Amino acid sequence: MKKVFFILISLWMGVQSTQAAVSPKQAEAFMNNIGSTVISLLTDKSITDQQRADKFQEILEKSFNVNAGGKFVLGRYWKQATPDQKKHFLNLFKATTVASYATRFKDYTSQKFEITGSRPEGDGGVTVLSRIIRPKGAPISIDWKIFESNGEMRIYDVVLEGISMSVTLRSEYAAVIQQGGGNIQVLVNALEKKLQSFK
Amino acid sequence: MKYFFKILLVLALSIEFAYANEGIKNLANKNCATGDVKAVPIYDCGGIFFGNSIEDDDPLEPLNRGIFWVNQGIDYVLIEPIAWAYSEIIPEYGRDRISNILRNLNEPVVLVNNLLQGELEDGRDTIWRFVFNSTIGVAGIFDVSTDLGIPYKKEDLGLTLASWGFGPGPYLVLPILGPSNMRDGWGRLGDFAVDPINWWTFGLPVTGRTAVQVLDAKTDNINVTDEIKKNSIDYYASIRTWYTERRLALTTAVEDRQAVDTPRPDEDEDEIVLSRE
Numbered sequence: 344m345k346k347v348f349f350i351l352i353s354l355w356m357g358v359q360s361t362q363a364a365v366s367p368k369q370a371e372a373f374m375n376n377i378g379s380t381v382i383s384l385l386t387d388k389s390i391t392d393q394q395r396a397d398k399f400q401e402i403l404e405k406s407f408n409v410n411a412g413g414k415f416v417l418g419r420y421w422k423q424a425t426p427d428q429k430k431h432f433l434n435l436f437k438a439t440t441v442a443s444y445a446t447r448f449k450d451y452t453s454q455k456f457e458i459t460g461s462r463p464e465g466d467g468g469v470t471v472l473s474r475i476i477r478p479k480g481a482p483i484s485i486d487w488k489i490f491e492s493n494g495e496m497r498i499y500d501v502v503l504e505g506i507s508m509s510v511t512l513r514s515e516y517a518a519v520i521q522q523g524g525g526n527i528q529v530l531v532n533a534l535e536k537k538l539q540s541f542k
Numbered sequence: 543m544k545y546f547f548k549i550l551l552v553l554a555l556s557i558e559f560a561y562a563n564e565g566i567k568n569l570a571n572k573n574c575a576t577g578d579v580k581a582v583p584i585y586d587c588g589g590i591f592f593g594n595s596i597e598d599d600d601p602l603e604p605l606n607r608g609i610f611w612v613n614q615g616i617d618y619v620l621i622e623p624i625a626w627a628y629s630e631i632i633p634e635y636g637r638d639r640i641s642n643i644l645r646n647l648n649e650p651v652v653l654v655n656n657l658l659q660g661e662l663e664d665g666r667d668t669i670w671r672f673v674f675n676s677t678i679g680v681a682g683i684f685d686v687s688t689d690l691g692i693p694y695k696k697e698d699l700g701l702t703l704a705s706w707g708f709g710p711g712p713y714l715v716l717p718i719l720g721p722s723n724m725r726d727g728w729g730r731l732g733d734f735a736v737d738p739i740n741w742w743t744f745g746l747p748v749t750g751r752t753a754v755q756v757l758d759a760k761t762d763n764i765n766v767t768d769e770i771k772k773n774s775i776d777y778y779a780s781i782r783t784w785y786t787e788r789r790l791a792l793t794t795a796v797e798d799r800q801a802v803d804t805p806r807p808d809e810d811e812d813e814i815v816l817s818r819e
Contacts, residue, residue, distance in 0.1 A: 408805070408807070411807060411808070467806075488805075492807035499804065500805050504788065504791065505788065505790070506784060506787040506788055506791060507804055509804055509805050510783070510787060510803075510804065511783045511787060514779060514782070514783040515774060515775065515776050515783060516775075518779030518782075519776045519779065530775075533775040533776075536775075
């Protein structure tokens with residue numbers, strides 16, 4: 344009886360360790376940590392804008408899975424891309440993401456960021472729910488899709504008021520490629536141009 | 543009454559068309575077979591839950607793009623300057639009050655949709671909101687209901703049709719009004735028809751209200767659309783997805799949204815080593 348019990352327990356533990364890759368509480372703590380780091384960065388008046396942008400890029404690279412995100416947003420065109428194109432695209436994707444988020448959070452002054460909860464998902468990830476409270480107007484809800492892979496927790500998607508940023512970008516990129524006659528290079532060129540406009 | 547039925551018939555036929563169109567698309571959509579088709583109604587398969595064929599559901603794209611750019615032009619030369627003047631002349635406090643009045647006037651339409659959806663509790667909330675705001679809130683100038691714990695919850699006929707199981711149908715760009723789709727377009731028409739204000743006075747007061755509504759929406763959204771414009775490489779496609787995804791979020795329960803395809807880890811994700819730039 345003891346033996347059977349032991350086997351059952353170890354089986355259960357085995358199941359636990361393969362299925363629950365990341366616990367909701369851990370994911371919340373992870374997001375909370377990123378949130379407070381970013382806020383202290385944005386409100387720190389002692390550093391220059393350039394230093395702030397560099398630091399922001401560092402945080403983003405560490406906490407976002409740029410590769411998985413980039414692969415997803417290229418959708419079915421990922422398989423068609425050459426290794427060089429893939430690499431070039433991912434670098435551009437990372438750079439434009441950093442630039443667009445940096446401008447987005449620029450006027451963060453009297454807003455407040457708070458984590459409101461989390462939800463484990465069927466695919467092994469956890470969605471951390473948060474909101475930005477503005478001095479005026481309704482709060483903005485932001486959900487963060489978090490997975491753990493290779494022992495590291497990272498953000499895979501940002502959902503703004505129910506709108507997945509990855510799905511939005513994938514759709515937009517597909518439209519650009521389609522308009523350019525199915526050529527991925529058209530997208531790469533457009534992203535390069537966009538990046539210049541941020542500078 | 544005769545006209546009413548004619549409109550109803552056209553409406554029914556066009557939604558039927560949207561349905562049929564989606565059905566055909568779904569048969570052609572190979573990805574569909576790999577998803578858990580049994581778990582969702584067939585007509586949803588083309589994109590509502592899987593979210594991966596949004597870019598395809600725009601058969602009128604050339605026309606839509608045309609109207610979109612005309613709208614942009616009208617916006618640039620006419621609406622934006624007026625909206626700018628409006629926000630310069632009337633201080634933020636005043637604009638907020640006007641915003642509240644417009645929202646209060648829209649509550650009857652919200653109520654009709656609450657009832658059509660069978661959401662009786664929401665309907666009760668809407669009635670109380672309208673009563674409180676119209677009396678204590680002085681004709682809707684002050685949104686006392688929100689302070690009393692009954693926040694505004696937007697409903698429209700597009701959302702009602704969605705709750706009855708209608709898919710969005712092809713994407714549409716309406717002249718001046720902007721992004722929409724087959725379902726929401728008919729929804730707008732229906733909402734206009736049930737709005738009591740449009741029955742009483744058809745003419746200047748209605749046009750006046752619409753004009754102020756446009757200005758109100760414009761001064762409220764100015765930053766959001768600017769940001770999308772600044773960050774996108776194809777503004778039209780970006781707006782199309784934002785609209786589609788936003789309506790999808792409003793019509794789908796959180797549990798169902800989990801099925802939406804989003805990035806996730808896979809075995810070769812760390813294969814490519816990024817260079818630091």
